[in-house]
Amino acid sequence: MRERLALSRPKTGACGLTGSWRVFRPVVDREKCNQCGICEIHCPDGVIDEELNIDLDFCKGCGVCANVCPKKAITMVREER
Amino acid sequence: MSTISEIPKEEYIKTCTAACAGCSSSLCLRYVLKAAGPDTVLVIPACCTSVIQGVYPNTSFNVPVYNIAFAAAAACASGMSKAFRSAGKKTNVIAYAGDGGTVDIGIQSLSGAFERGTDFLYICYDNEAYGNTGMQRSGATPLGAVTTTTPGGKGEFKKDLDRIVAAHNPPYMATACSAYPLDLYKKVKKALSIEGPKFIHILAPCPPGWRYESDRTIEMGKLAVKTGSWVLWEREYGKLTVSGPSKAAMKNPLPLEEYLKGQGRFKRVTPEIINELQQAVIKNLERVRKEEEGIC
Numbered sequence A: 001m002r003e004r005l006a007l008s009r010p011k012t013g014a015c016g017l018t019g020s021w022r023v024f025r026p027v028v029d030r031e032k033c034n035q036c037g038i039c040e041i042h043c044p045d046g047v048i049d050e051e052l053n054i055d056l057d058f059c060k061g062c063g064v065c066a067n068v069c070p071k072k073a074i075t076m077v078r079e080e081r
Numbered sequence B: 001m002s003t004i005s006e007i008p009k010e011e012y013i014k015t016c017t018a019a020c021a022g023c024s025s026s027l028c029l030r031y032v033l034k035a036a037g038p039d040t041v042l043v044i045p046a047c048c049t050s051v052i053q054g055v056y057p058n059t060s061f062n063v064p065v066y067n068i069a070f071a072a073a074a075a076c077a078s079g080m081s082k083a084f085r086s087a088g089k090k091t092n093v094i095a096y097a098g099d100g101g102t103v104d105i106g107i108q109s110l111s112g113a114f115e116r117g118t119d120f121l122y123i124c125y126d127n128e129a130y131g132n133t134g135m136q137r138s139g140a141t142p143l144g145a146v147t148t149t150t151p152g153g154k155g156e157f158k159k160d161l162d163r164i165v166a167a168h169n170p171p172y173m174a175t176a177c178s179a180y181p182l183d184l185y186k187k188v189k190k191a192l193s194i195e196g197p198k199f200i201h202i203l204a205p206c207p208p209g210w211r212y213e214s215d216r217t218i219e220m221g222k223l224a225v226k227t228g229s230w231v232l233w234e235r236e237y238g239k240l241t242v243s244g245p246s247k248a249a250m251k252n253p254l255p256l257e258e259y260l261k262g263q264g265r266f267k268r269v270t271p272e273i274i275n276e277l278q279q280a281v282i283k284n285l286e287r288v289r290k291e292e293e294g295i296c
Ligand SMILES: Cc1ncc(C[n+]2csc(CCOP(=O)(O)OP(=O)(O)O)c2C)c(N)n1
Pocket: B046, B047, B048, B049, B070, B071, B097, B098, B099, B100, B101, B102, B127, B129, B130, B131, B132, B133, B138
């Protein structure tokens, strides 16, 4: 049946791979990190998982995680491309 | 105070929206949806949150969304809530609207829905301008702030939206700020546990609009609270309580300049304007203090 309503459906990547926007990439120093989870809580896009892995397909490189980290365990490194 | 472990791990926004890097309103929406859970419908008027969802036929939002005309969020949510309740459904109806869509164009539909006692939650995320159309001034833009339509700085004070909403005597209303996501989470949970019209006003710093580097988005919200420029409180059935993060600022606010100086939009404010803004902060803190103590 033809849809009469313009319905969008949920999909990962609905706005493309936003990781391509990144100018700086967050790099976590696991030695310094105490796993407090503060970076994960404050990531505006929710791209840090429970094990504190960052999904670089979507991370926009905003730097919020690095700024809020109490251990200064995240460094923003310029992307080379 | 809620602790981190209370917050559900589920995310209701699929990676990733098209919001600017460091968008604090997107962070707020993450927590609003964590608190509300899957049985929720969002009603979104024209604003950044309507354009960041994705491109048809895809969306990054994993709860149903009704995108509605700029002026009509509360009217749409009102009818929707009525329909759900008549069908015996408890589905949360949440209007998530910008400041322009709330303090300016949407204010009559908001007032109407609150007067009718609609069972819904209205959230205004306040980035203090018309963000998605290029940062024009709104009624919520503060005095002195540069926007694309106030190149010399806005000449008027921010409209006091909370006192307008308070005049409707809702059972629950609160302020929040993106820099304190756990406080926001707790307030959304509480709001949704109460029947009737609820209101939450979130200060949501916006890197391109306020002209600061995206990594400072949390810092900016914290400075708004620590200087007392933004006060976190909740008012349940008329009783006001100042929230944890604002308690220190009620006694010893940082100088307002600490908050203003990191934002490009306040680059050209004169000492006179800073003084006017500072006096307004002091007056507001005093008003909140008196209300909490039951003096007025
Ligand atoms: C009646 C009407 N007038 C103007 C517009 C254009 N418009 C769309 S969103 C918007 C500004 C929204 O500002 P705000 O509500 O603060 O949300 P933000 O974009 O800041 O998130 C404007 C002017 C419209 N969609 N409808």
